[in-house]
Amino acid sequence: MKEIFEQYGGAILTVVAVLALVTIVSTLLKADGVVYTALADLVKNFASAAGVVKGA
Numbered sequence: 900m901k902e903i904f905e906q907y908g909g910a911i912l913t914v915v916a917v918l919a920l921v922t923i924v925s926t927l928l929k930a931d932g933v934v935y936t937a938l939a940d941l942v943k944n945f946a947s948a949a950g951v952v953k954g955a
Contacts, residue, residue, distance in 0.1 A: 904911070927934040 926932065929935060
């Protein structure tokens with residue numbers, strides 16, 4: 900086991916870090932997530948504000 904971690908420790912750590920990052924991002928961006936809701940509201944508000952400016 901020690902030999903495996905000596906040879907592949909960096910790769911194992913990289914894979915675990917990437918998987919953790921993908922999990923966190925996918926959790927935040929799912930349809931009922933906090934970040935998704937905030938981005939959707941931002942786009943709606945921007946679109947409505949652009950419509951007001953365009954109509955003026």
